[in-house]
Amino acid sequence: MQDQLNILIVDDEPGIRVTLAGILEDDGYNVVVTEDGEKGITAAEKKNFDIAFIDMRMPGINGIKTFKEIKKISPNTIIFFMTAFLDEDTLNEANKLKAQEILYKPLDVDLILKILSTI
């Protein structure tokens, strides 16, 4: 078993955040789930997360802003973007922010687990 990595999932889609959290918890990670950016940032303020999965397109504060805020709070957090959209502008911005990876939905769970196991 790996060390207990703290993982934050920020997604407005309940199906995604619940199933992804379920898989990760099943794999032994400590997972916190929030339904929007604001709550995600609040969670990051309370707890230090090693890893964060942030949906790029959300109502309210979007993925990019959420990323920036969390990075301000805990610069060492490794952040994965999740998206169902191929929006070049957003992707470019995400690349500039040096996100770990951009994960396209439907998510390749095997790949995610592999990546996590190397951290």
Place this chain on the structure above:
Amino acid sequence: MKIGIRLKFIFFTSLLIATIGIASSWFFSTQTRIHFEDELKKRGYSLITQLAQDGEVKGSMSVAQKAFFDEPIRRLRRLDIEQEIAYWRVLLAQGNILLEEKEKWIKTEIEKIPVNKNMENITDPVFNLYTTGNGEQFYNFAVPIYEKRSIAEEEFAAQFFGSDEDYDENEEELLGIIQIGLTPERINKKMQKILWVNSIPLGIIIVLVGVGVSYFIASGVVKPIEQLVKITDKVAAGDLDQKVAISSRDEIGLLASQFNQMTRNLKQLIEEKEGVTEKLKYVNKELSSINIELVQKHEQLNDAQEQLVRTEKLAAVGTLASGVSHELRNPLSAIKNAVFLLKRKLSRNVIPDIDEKVMQFLDIMDKEIDRSSKIINDLLGFTRVAKPTRLSTDINAVVNETLTRVEIAENIKLSKDLQSDLPMVMIDANQIGQILINLIENACQAMIDGGELKISTKVSESFMAIQISDSGSGIPEKVLKKIFDPLFTTKASGTGLGLALCQGIIQKHNGVIDVKSQEGIGTEMLIKLPLEDKDAGPA
């Protein structure tokens, strides 16, 4: 009937000349007759005067003896050289006829000739013209005979003293009247002779000369006109080089020169017309070539419009497809995660005594999610063909690599004709490979009952040509136009995106994709990729 101008001219000129001839002959003969009649009258006066002055006559009258007149009458007849005297008559003062005789050849009875009476106080002879019932004409002369005067001294004295007016002859005693008649028969004969010997031959000569003269005049006028007519005929038949050779200075000459001028003008006009016709032909040619160009432009415009419509359709479909696909990705992702977790839990035997089918069905779900995901990716790929990453590539290698990835049924014979030593092309091998897979699959689907699949590569002009042809069912002409349209499909399970995606990728490579198909014979897809493309850099 057509009467020529020559005949008309001759006829009217002859008529004119004849009329003038007849009129002048009439005038001439009338004058001659008047002259003859005057002469006859003069002769009559002369004869009767001589008779009146014949002393023997006076003597005979005073004694009233008929026989005494024989000698004077004989003398009278001797004087009548022309034998014109027709009759003679001696009338006594008392009114008795002493003597009356006529020439035997005179038909009229002497008694029917009127007697001259009541000639008192007349000294000179009297003239009358008698025409008898049978048509005979007589110039009748009568003179009174007075008794011979004895007082010659008195007469002399009267003349000497100038009192001639006082001298009165009435005082003389009338002895009787002598009457003679002259016949104009001789004049008539003379006139007839003149008519037959002079007038008629002269008239004939005049008419003949008139006809001759008018013939020559007519010839002079008509000949050039006939020449003009001949030339006019030739000109009318199209020979505009004809010229009338008349150089006279009269109206005919003027007509001829003006006719020649007219012919020249006509020729010039016709030449101008021919020039204009030539020009028109040229203009017409140009117009038809412009027309051909116009038709071509029109076709190009139509193609461009079709392209535009397709592009608009693509854009609309793209917007819709992209919206729907993205929205589907989240639920698919959630389902996929759920299936993943369930499968993992089951594989760890967390739940005992589980039916085999649960695992099997979860596998089906996983596969179907992947398939749905692929459809969405296709849709997104079509709406947004990523800019190709073009690298210098050997097209034959791409073809061969593609062929390892597709399953070709056993009843399909594959024949490759890949030209060796082909130049490298700047392409995105993944995208082109995707197209080839798509096209090969389509070809195989068209040959369910078997057939031949041909794949060839070659350089054609400035393009790399990749041809994929099948001997399948072919595509109906109606369908052929629409096969590149997005969402158009004839397959029961097709999305109608495959060929639209192919076309999108080829267009991103600045190439073209063409299709030729004949029902029952097969279909031929031709991809042309530019060998040198400034968007791609040197190959």
